[in-house]
Amino acid sequence: MISIIIPCYNEEETIPFYLKAIAPVRHQVSEPFEFIFVNDGSTDHTLSVLRKASTDLKGVRFISFSRNFGKEAALLAGLREAKGDYVAVMDVDLQDPPELLVKMYDIITTKNVDCVATRRDTREGEPIIRSFFAELFYKIVNKISSTKMVDGARDFRLMTRQMVDAILSLTEYNRFSKGLFEWVGFETEYIAYDNVERSTGTSKWNFWSLFSYSIDGIINFSEMPLNIASVMGALACLFSGIAMIYIIIRTIVFGDPTSGWPSLVTIVLFVGGLQLLSLGIIGKYISKIFLETKRRPNYIIKEKSDEDTSSKW
Ligand code: UDP
Ligand code: MG
Numbered sequence: 571m572i573s574i575i576i577p578c579y580n581e582e583e584t585i586p587f588y589l590k591a592i593a594p595v596r597h598q599v600s601e602p603f604e605f606i607f608v609n610d611g612s613t614d615h616t617l618s619v620l621r622k623a624s625t626d627l628k629g630v631r632f633i634s635f636s637r638n639f640g641k642e643a644a645l646l647a648g649l650r651e652a653k654g655d656y657v658a659v660m661d662v663d664l665q666d667p668p669e670l671l672v673k674m675y676d677i678i679t680t681k682n683v684d685c686v687a688t689r690r691d692t693r694e695g696e697p698i699i700r701s702f703f704a705e706l707f708y709k710i711v712n713k714i715s716s717t718k719m720v721d722g723a724r725d726f727r728l729m730t731r732q733m734v735d736a737i738l739s740l741t742e743y744n745r746f747s748k749g750l751f752e753w754v755g756f757e758t759e760y761i762a763y764d765n766v767e768r769s770t771g772t773s774k775w776n777f778w779s780l781f782s783y784s785i786d787g788i789i790n791f792s793e794m795p796l797n798i799a800s801v802m803g804a805l806a807c808l809f810s811g812i813a814m815i816y817i818i819i820r821t822i823v824f825g826d827p828t829s830g831w832p833s834l835v836t837i838v839l840f841v842g843g844l845q846l847l848s849l850g851i852i853g854k855y856i857s858k859i860f861l862e863t864k865r866r867p868n869y870i871i872k873e874k875s876d877e878d879t880s881s882k883w
Contacts (some may be wrong), residue, residue: 571601571604571653572601572602572604572656572675573605573606573648573656573657573658574592574657574660575645575652576588576605576606576607576648577613577661577802578620579644579774580614580616581612581771582615583770584664584768584769585618585620587770589630589771590719591664592605595668595671595672599657599675601675603629603653604647604652605629605631606632607620607623607630608632608633608634608635608644608645608749609632609633609634610639611635611636611638613685617632624863625875625876633753633871633874635647636870637882639754642868643869645659645786647868647869649734649737655730656678657751658671658727659736660725661725663771665765666726667763670688670726671728673761674727674761678823683758684758685728685730686722686758687723687751687757688691688759689720689760689763691763692765694764695767700779703781703784707784708720708721711784714788714795715788715794717752717753718752719749725748727751727758730756740753743864744790744862745868746786746790749790752845754835795851795854798815798851802847806840812852812877
C-alpha cells in the first residue's frame with residue numbers, strides 16, 4: 571500500500587481540486603492508496619470537507635488537530651499514522667503535481683532507491699525577494715552544516731517504510747523536515763519539475779515566517795553560529811590586547827596621555843555589541859534546549875476519521 575500524507579491548513583477550496591486531480595493517478599499505480607489528510611487547526615470549513623471526503627471516498631482518512639501546530643507537526647502526525655509500505659508527503663494546493671507520483675513509484679520500485687524526492691527547476695512565479703532569500707539560505711546552510719540540503723527541494727517525496735521508520739526514530743521536538751530527510755541518509759533520487767502555482771487560495775507563509783523557519787533550519791542543523799561567536803570574541807581580545815600593549819609602550823616612551831574619548835566610546839560600543847550578539851546566539855540555542863526539555867507533544871489530536879467503510883471512488 572502507498573500512504574499519502576497531506577497537511578491542510580485553511581484549504582477548504584483546494585481539497586476538492588486535489589481529490590479530482592489525484593483520482594486518475596490511483597488507477598495508474600498497481601498498489602492501493604491510503605490518503606491521510608491532516609487538518610492543522612484550520613479556521614475555515616476544511617474539517618467538514620475532510621469529514622465528508624472520508625465518509626464518501628474509499629481510502630481517505632483524516633486527523634484533526636486541536637489548533638494550528640504548523641506543517642512540521644502535521645507531517646509528523648501523518649508519518650506516525652501511515653501504514654503503507656511506501657509513504658508520500660505532498661501539499662494539497664497542487665503545487666506538487668499528482669501525476670509525478672506515478673513516475674516516482676516507478677523509480678522507487680525499479681531503481682531500488684529508498685526515496686524519490688522532487689526539486690523545482692525554477693522559482694518562476696515566486697516573488698523575487700523570496701527567491702533571493704531562499705537561495706541565500708541554501709548557500710549559508712550548506713556551507714555551515716554537514717547535512718546537505720538541496721536548493722529548491724520540495725517536501726514532496728515518496729519514501730520506503732524503512733526510511734519512514736528512521737525518520738520516526740528521531741524524537742526531537744524541533745523538527746526541520748528538510749534537514750531530517752537528509753540527515754537519516756538513505757539513497758535519494760531527485761527529479762526536477764517546473765514550478766507550479768497554487769491551485770487556489772493563498773500561501774500560508776509570509777516573509778517573516780519563512781525567515782524564522784530558515785533560522786530554525788540553521789540552528790537545528792549547525793553549531794557554526796556558536797563557533798562564529800567564539801571566534802569573534804577571540805579576535806576582539808587579540809586586537810584589543812595588541813592595542814593595549816601599543817598604548818602602554820607609547821605612554822612610557824613618549825609620555826603623552828592617551829587622547830580621544832570618541833575612539834574609546836566606539837570601541838566600548840563595538841565590544842558591547844559583540845557581547846550582545848554572542849549572547850543572542852547562545853540564547854537561540856538555549857531556547858531550543860528549553861523547548862526540547864519540556865517534552866511537550868508536537869501536536870494534539872482532537873478528532874480522527876472513523877474506520878474506513880466506504881467503497882466508492
Ligand atoms: N500547511 C499546514 N500548516 C501550516 C501551514 C501550511 O499544514 O501552518 C500546509 C498547507 O495547507 C499546504 C502546505 O502546508 O498543504 C504548504 O503550504 P503553502 O502552500 O501555504 O506553502 P508554499 O507552497 O507557499 O510554500
Ligand atoms: Mg503551496
